[in-house]
Amino acid sequence: MRWPRATAPAWIVHAGFLTCALVGGGAYALATPDTRVVIYMLVIVFSVALFGLALISGHLTHRRPWLLAISGLVLLLVGHLLWPHWVVDGHLGRGEAAPADLLIATAHGLFLAGAALGVRRRMSADAGGIVDATLFGVCAGSALWIWVFQPHLPDTATPAGQAQVLIDVLVLSAVAGCLLRMSVAATGAPRGxxxxxxxxxxxxxxxxATGALGMPHRDIWSGVLMLLAFLTIAAGAVHPGAPAMIEPQAVAERERTDGRFRLVWLGVALSVNPAIAAMQALRGDQGAGPLLPIATMLVIPLVLVRFNQLTGQRRRAEQxxxxxxxHDELTGLFNRRRILxxxxxALAGPSDVIVLLCDLDGFKPVNDRHGHQAGDEVLQTVAARLTTAACPDSEVGRLGGDEFLVLCQGGTDLEVAALRERIRDAIRAPIELAGGPVSVGVTIGTARATAGCGLDRAGLVARADAEMYAGKPGRRHRSAA
Incomplete structure (x- = not known):
């Protein structure tokens, strides 16, 4: 039996996480610096192993997003092996532009790529909401950078190091925004x-943030927080809801947001960084000005993507x-207004115009005996057969009820006669219904308007109508025009 199993109780994962968090975090906080290096490495190895077990056992389906995430974990393990004292000595988040900082930022980028793939699959029905959430995360990250991180970075922070920290903050904020959106929309096991x-x-x-703010004992706090982060990502991988997390979820187009609100939100997203720059100018603080374009470079493509989504939604709605x-809703043929x-x-053109008015025979008994749903199935089948039997350049429409019209431009009398026979043969073929096969016939009335004869649409259809009803003795004449 495979483990982890999607049917396993979630409390086992929660209990295991709390136990590991208390033991690992407590041991790290109380240990000496050299021992912390060992504890930190053991926690990373344990998380990578647990994550790998979930992948190898088949617990994690749709592996590409998870492989990107575990690649980030492996990269962090490599970084710890190369620079074992970097986090332990409190260098995290200090903007020193060291190789260890670049490697950590790259690992977080892999987490973002994995999250993006997972979000794309699960939230395919809510692509707009995901872009909105990403915008929210990036804008929140910009504010955090300006008011939390940048003012407290040490004097030793280099411009390149500040840029690395900023990008890291924006990436993590974007991931958090996407995951927050997913958690709101999710139901059941995947929420864990x-x-x-x-x-x-x-x-x-x-x-x-702990490192950037220079908090007391930041070497301990940063290490504990990162240890807990390793344990939570491993717990997420072995949680029973992990297999369903990346499965597509239908998101109803409910009251999420209307078009006007989304446009307002896009305007706000574009205004965040200029507003921050304006406030800095008013305060005479130009320290972070050169870095704001980095955040703007992330916001503008997202806004353009969102505009493209809104434009596409409007275009599809118009279509x-x-x-x-x-078109007729039931059959998909042209409706009465469009075919007329x-x-x-066609009458305004240079070619002869031929109309074939088709009225089904025996449709009412089918409708009465088998019900209206069966009658709808018969009409849909007849519509499909009419479309197949008609010439490629002909147009087929439903006038209403069980009356259809085929419009042809040009064609000899022999060709029209052959078309009539094809229509009769196609419609007479048995139609399979749930209650058994049924058959209907068709009476066809044909009328031709030669080019320049002056006959209008009402007169043309009336002629076809008269011929059609001439083949139905005893029926009262009705005008199809």
């Missing part, structure tokens, strides 16, 4: 895994409305 991953991002950001205005307008357009 998403919650652990969200806590991972928050703990990692807190570890950076749906246009289709609904010109097509006749008017």
């Amino acid at each position: 895994t998403i919650g652990y991953l969200l806590i991972t991002a928050l703990l990692t950001g807190s570890g950076l 749906v409305l246009a289709h609904q205005a010109s 307008a097509a006749i008017d357009q």
